[in-house]
Amino acid sequence: MSDHQAPEPHETNDLAPVDTPVPWRRVHPVSPLVRGWLAVVAIAFVYGQNTLSSFFGDEEPTPGPEMVSEAPLMLSLLIGAGVLVLILLGFFLSWRFTKYQITERHVNVNSGIVFRQQRQARIDRVQSIDIAQPLVARIFGLAELRFDVADSGSAAMNLAFVKLSEAHQLRNEILARAAGLKDPAAPAPLTEPAPGHGTGIETPPEAPQPAAAQGLGASERVVAAVPVGRLIGSILLRPSTMIMIAGLIGLGIGMSMFEGFAPFYLLPAFLGMAGALWNNLNTGYNFKAAASADGLRLSYGLLDTRHQTVPPGRVAAIKVSAPFFWRKLGWYKVAVNVAGIGGAGNEAQERSVLLPVGSYEDVLAVLSVVLPDPGVEAPREFFASAINGAGTTAGFVVSPTKIRPLSPLAYKRQGYALTDTALVARNGALHRTLAIVPHARTQGLMLRQGPLARRFGVLDLSLATISGPVSPLVHQLDVAVGRELFLEQADRAAAARKQTDSNHWLGDA
Structure with missing residues (x-):
């Protein structure tokens, strides 16, 4: 992605092949508004x-039938109309x-x-494209495309605004080219799973179709959804929410001891929590x-809606968490x-969530898309033990018993397991x-x-x-075990990277 001043875009690299001339298109006329x-x-x-206030702001009206002179009022209205014309221009x-x-x-x-200003993003470096609809854009049926490219900590480029149908078409076309498909326009529905095959998390098709035949305009298959009641319950049962509520109550009790206290004084804290x-x-x-041909598609939002795509092969790490108050209800994030x-801001944190709250079956369904090959023979049983189990079941190597004084509750749970494709680290006793x-x-x-630790x-x-x-x-491993894992995992990572093409994740055979 480059950002520089130029009257018209030109390719400056004489050694690279020149793009076929493509006409320029304009955004929707209502976009500036x-x-x-x-x-x-x-x-x-x-x-x-x-x-x-200038013309009608007198507290005591002038006696008699005289009215305010129309000339200054008309001049003021003309000035306002002129400013409006300049804004529209x-x-x-x-x-x-x-x-x-x-x-x-x-x-x-x-x-x-x-x-x-000219902005340019290389298609083969595009990681994902979000379709965002702020409230006003939804009224006009418009949407904004937000591009994420490799090595960028935030949205590298925005295209605002185009019709919603056009936004979906553009996203499919660009992601298809980023995936390496030679025929992005070739549509095909998402094939339903065939029973009895695959990893065991979610049974994929018996034989994968050629990438070019799948197309990225393929239909979607919903694998997980969050009911409103479950969402509200999960928000109220979060530790952070309970801490805020307890803090607000404590602040109110403490301030009520002072003379002249009024509940109105707690309004800023209440608004912050709300x-x-x-x-x-x-x-x-x-x-x-x-699930779709281009990866996991996420849609969410009450006032401002967002449609986000997580392409396959672009996920670097996955975390499944079970807060203490969620565990009895069987909820996970x-x-x-x-x-x-990238980044650590609120927006980046929100966009990194694949499932805000869901059941164990929802977790397995999401993992089946972003981790299609977990590298174990019985994934369902393996992840059940990994999330909620303890000890050496499912091949886990755990912390030695000598560290019990340091981690009296977690020492039986924390550890790691190796599969053919990934390293799985388990931690936490209360918050797993x-x-x-x-x-x-x-x-x-x-x-x-x-x-x-020494x-x-x-x-x-x-x-x-x-x-x-x-x-x-991986927390509190025996020194000999940790050093051996360090050396072996470095070799595994190097060997796996040699077999992975990180750019064309659906590339044609």
């Missing part, structure tokens, strides 16, 4: 309020100078009136995960580290977590040992992946 409607409303409100010029182009190898977006709860509800409302999203790192996505390994003869093994909410860690 959708982006700037709030500024228009604010200007109109302030100007109108000042105008009305700016909107028109903004639309006129904004255009986009999709070539065989790049997505180009040109914008700017005085200062021209904002956090609303954000969780808005981002999890109507959440659906669907699934989050991932995905190339292109499971981290899954494909061998091919292991970017580095690190052994850590603090003073207490005293007990144990160490931690940390696995480095791309940035995200998952921080894989």
Whole structure:
């Protein structure tokens, strides 16, 4: 992705093949209004309020039938109309100078009136494309495309706004080219699973179809959905929510001891808590995960809706978590580290969630898409033991009993297991977590040992992946076991990377 000033895009690399000439297209004419409607409303409100207060703001009306002179009022209205015309002219010029182009190898977006700007993203580096619909855009039936590219910590480029149907078409076309399909327009429905075959998490087709035959305009198969009642219950049972509620109650009791206290003083704290709860509800409302040819498609949102795609092969790490108050209800959360999203902000955290709250069957269904080959013969039983089990069942290597004084509750659970395709790390006793790192996505390994760990003869093994909410860690291993795992996992990761093409994840045979 490049960002530089240029009157028209030109290919500067003489050694690379030149893209076939492709016509430029424009965004929807209403796009500038959708982006700037709030500024228009604010200007109109302030100007109108000042105008009305200038002419009709006298507290005592002037006696007699005389009215306010129409000339100054008419002049003020004309000035307001002129400002509105200038704003509309700016909107028109903004639309006129904004255009986009999709070539065989790049997505180009040109914008700017005085200062021209050209943005370019390489299609083979596109990780995913989100379709976002802010509230005003939904009213006009428009959507925004947000591109995530490799080595970018946030959205690399936005295309706003186009019709919703056109946005879906563009996403399918670009993702098809990013996947390496030579015929992106070839549609085909998503094949239903054939019973008795596959990994055991979710039975895939008996024989995979050629990539070009699948197409990325394929139909979707919903694998998990979040009911509203379950979402609200999960929000209320989160430890963070309980801490906020307890803190607010404690603050109210403490402040009530002072003379002159009024409940109104707690309004800022209450609004802060309500904002956090609303954000969780808005981002999890109507959440659906669907399997398609281009990976796992996520859709969610109450006021602002988003359609997000997690391509296969781009997931670097997976975390399944079970908070203490969720466990009796059998609820779990699934989050991932995905190339292109990165960062630690709220938006990046939200986009990294594959399942905000779901049952064990929902977890297996999601894992079947992002981890189609777990590398074990009985995945269902393996993950049941990995998430909720303890000890050495399912091939887990756990912490030695000598560290019981350090981890009296977790020492029987924390450990790791190796499959043919991934390393699985299990941690936590009250708040249980499971981290899954494909061998091919292991970017580095690190052994850590603090003073207490040295005293007990144990160490931690940390696995480095791309940035995200998952921080894989094998906790408190015996020193000899940890060093052996360190050396063997480095060899496994190197061998797996040699067999993986990280760009064309659906490439033609």
